[in-house]
Amino acid sequence: MKMLVVLLSLLALTNAIQLYGEESDGQCNYVKLTLEPRPHSVSILEFGAVGDGKTLNTLAFQNAIFYLKSFADKGGAQLYVPPGRWLTGSFNLTSHLTLFLEKGAIILGSQDPSQWEVVDPLPSYGRGLDLPGKRYRSLINGYQLQDVVITGDNGTIDGQGSVWWDWFSSHSLNYSRPHLVEIVESELVVVSNLTLLNAPAYSIHPVYCSDVLVQNISVSNPPGSPHTVGVVPDSSNDVCIEDCIISTGYDAIALKSGWDEYGIDYGRPTKNVHIRRVHLWSSSRSCLAFGSEMSGGISNVVVEHVRLYNSYSGIEFRTTKGRGGYIKHVNISDVVMQNVYMAFSACGQCGVHPDDKFDPTALPVLEQITLQDVTGTNISVAGNFMGIEESPFTLICLSNITLSINSGSLASWVCSNVSGSSQSVFPEPCPDLENPYSNSSSACFSSTSNGKSATL
Numbered sequence: 001m002k003m004l005v006v007l008l009s010l011l012a013l014t015n016a017i018q019l020y021g022e023e024s025d026g027q028c029n030y031v032k033l034t035l036e037p038r039p040h041s042v043s044i045l046e047f048g049a050v051g052d053g054k055t056l057n058t059l060a061f062q063n064a065i066f067y068l069k070s071f072a073d074k075g076g077a078q079l080y081v082p083p084g085r086w087l088t089g090s091f092n093l094t095s096h097l098t099l100f101l102e103k104g105a106i107i108l109g110s111q112d113p114s115q116w117e118v119v120d121p122l123p124s125y126g127r128g129l130d131l132p133g134k135r136y137r138s139l140i141n142g143y144q145l146q147d148v149v150i151t152g153d154n155g156t157i158d159g160q161g162s163v164w165w166d167w168f169s170s171h172s173l174n175y176s177r178p179h180l181v182e183i184v185e186s187e188l189v190v191v192s193n194l195t196l197l198n199a200p201a202y203s204i205h206p207v208y209c210s211d212v213l214v215q216n217i218s219v220s221n222p223p224g225s226p227h228t229v230g231v232v233p234d235s236s237n238d239v240c241i242e243d244c245i246i247s248t249g250y251d252a253i254a255l256k257s258g259w260d261e262y263g264i265d266y267g268r269p270t271k272n273v274h275i276r277r278v279h280l281w282s283s284s285r286s287c288l289a290f291g292s293e294m295s296g297g298i299s300n301v302v303v304e305h306v307r308l309y310n311s312y313s314g315i316e317f318r319t320t321k322g323r324g325g326y327i328k329h330v331n332i333s334d335v336v337m338q339n340v341y342m343a344f345s346a347c348g349q350c351g352v353h354p355d356d357k358f359d360p361t362a363l364p365v366l367e368q369i370t371l372q373d374v375t376g377t378n379i380s381v382a383g384n385f386m387g388i389e390e391s392p393f394t395l396i397c398l399s400n401i402t403l404s405i406n407s408g409s410l411a412s413w414v415c416s417n418v419s420g421s422s423q424s425v426f427p428e429p430c431p432d433l434e435n436p437y438s439n440s441s442s443a444c445f446s447s448t449s450n451g452k453s454a455t456l
Contacts (some may be wrong), residue, residue, distance in 0.1 A: 001016030002127045008179040026302040027274030028240035038098050040077040042068065044086065050085020053108060058089040058115055065094050072096045076147065079313025081105040081155065090178070093142040093150075101194060103156020109159040109200070110359055116178050122207060122295060124235055124266035128176025128353050129166060129201065129227075135175050138182035140204070154218075156195045157181070159430070164200035165225050171330065179199040183209055192216050199228055203248070207234040208268060214241045223283035225249035230280075232256055235268040235296050241275045249420065252280035252311075254289040255298050255326065260358040263295025268298070275303045282311040287340075288332075292318035292351030295325040303332040311401045312374070313342040317366055318350035322387060324362035329395045337376035344371060346396070348388035348417065363391035369420075372399040380404045382427055386418030396420030396433060 012292030029155050042064060054447035061434050063077050071077035083104030088111070093099065101107065110116070116136040121127050128135035141161055159180045167173045179202040189206055192215040196203045197313045205221045214231055221228035226375045230246035234256045246252040257263055257270045280287035287308040290298055307313045314337045318329055337343055346366060366387070380402050387393035397420055405412050405427055416428035422429050 003260050007193050008265075012393070024401065026276070026304070027238055027272050028242050028276060031041060034249050038078040038096075039072075039075040040071045041070070041080055042077070043080045043082060045082065049086060051082070051086050051105075051300050052087030053371075055087060056089070056110065056115070056304040057086050058091060058110070061088050061091040064099065064222065068097055069094045078156045081107065081152075088115050088139075090137045090139055090141065093145060093183075093345075095148060096144045097145050098112040098149040098151065099140070099156070101152030102201075103153040103211050104114065105138045105152065105155040107139075107155075107157045109161070111160050111163045113174070118175055120281050121176075122184075122335040124208075124263045124268065125293070125354065126259065126262035130173055132178040132355070133175065136200075138177035138179040140141060140181045142183040142189070145183065145189075147188040148183065148186060149192075150181060150194065151190060151192045152194050154193060154195060154360065156197060158197040159199045161200040161221070161228070162178040165228075168226050169408040179203070179205045181205065182207065184391075187211055189213070190215070195220070197221070198225075201227065202229045202232045205234060206232075206236045206239065207235040210238050211241040212236055214239075214244065216243045218244070219246040219248065223247045223249060225346075228241040229254050229443045233273055234258075235263075235266065235270055237269070237271045239270075239273045241273075241278065243277050246278045247281035247283075249283050250285045253289045254280070254286075255289065255291045255301065257296030257298055259354050260295055260322055260324070260362070262354065263293065266296060268296050269325075270298045273301045275301075275306065279307045280311070280315075281309050281311070284312055286316035286345070287311045288315045290317045290327050291332070292320060292323070294327055294337045295320060295323050295362075297325045298327045299329045301330045302336075303330075305334045306332075308335065308337045308340055310339045311341070312344050314340045315344050315371070316348040317364060317369065319347070319349045319364040319391075320349055321364075322353055322358040322360050322362050323351070323364040324359070326365040326367070328368045331371045335371075337374070337379065337403075339378045342356055342377075342381040342384055343374070344383040344385070346385045346387065346393050346418065347391065348386055356414050363388060364390060366393040368395045370399070371401065372397075374401040374403070377404040378406060380409050382412040382416045383416070383429065385416075385418040385430075385433070386414070389417050392417040392419060393421050397424045398422040398429060398433060401425045402414060405411075
């Protein structure tokens, strides 16, 4: 936690261009979502809320937001949460609303499951993530909204997830766990200037959304918290994630787009995603993950200026037979890794199936992946690229990568059913990835002269 505080101060005090150098023309430069004041504002106190950490305030939040709906056509409104500990169950937001958490304001998720509504699974998943059937609605929700902002002066949303982790680990859940913030089928979504703690499962989950900005947030879930994930863009497009610090029990950032036949049928990809200036920790899995639920497809992703620490894997691509979909046009650059067991992974045998209705002939495609300008210290395995025999991973392009491998590591690179090119990579990659770049070759993902993606 001390390191997180130091890095937060660093991000707040240091100009991004000075710290990281030249920026690409990625999605973050086109997501023009502002945090302009709303013309109307009310305090949660006006609806009888009590910030003692014991009084349940679910009805107060629900009534306040119902009242603020009347201002949607008048420029929108703000719900102000002052300092205090505001215990609540699940509640829904409305369009043209800003939920503002003052410094010292803590929204606490109730540990009573009766305060979390049970809802149908997402259509691109067909079931809950933990169990077949329904799922608990997330703490803060939005559905089919326009222009919704969750922000503050570094206020806190604390899911008090320990009871959910215990129920998950002991197989005592009645339904799949809730998330902290989930916004569904919405446009113009901002989550910024907040701390999110102890999510039961995901911390921020925009699903079927467009024009999403996640900016200047800190996410912390303790090591050992099962399958807790930080930010999960899911079947969403035009997404910017920047200036964030994320430490979780599983993946820090995970891009997804639906599960097997349900994701294929729903058919909504995650695309046009820009991730920059983030610091990521993952105690048991990956700092940055693609999949394994990616049946709707993932494409046009730029990742730059990232720092990855103390994790099992740094960057991981996951899929398996029966997934369908694709992961392609991904450009990752300016990466620094420290104390990461496996720097890169691309796995064609990762992930389970939601049920037995999947099509085993639905083969995923993974191609046009560029990894460049990477340094790593205290790394055990440089890369593990294990493609699918019937659908090999192709056009994997590695450039300007230097990894310091621990003494005693048996193999720096492991590869099968994969092909690509490499230039200036140490330690030397496996032969499948050693084809040299050439001007006439189309084997490598096209880039601009400064190494940034040309597709966004």
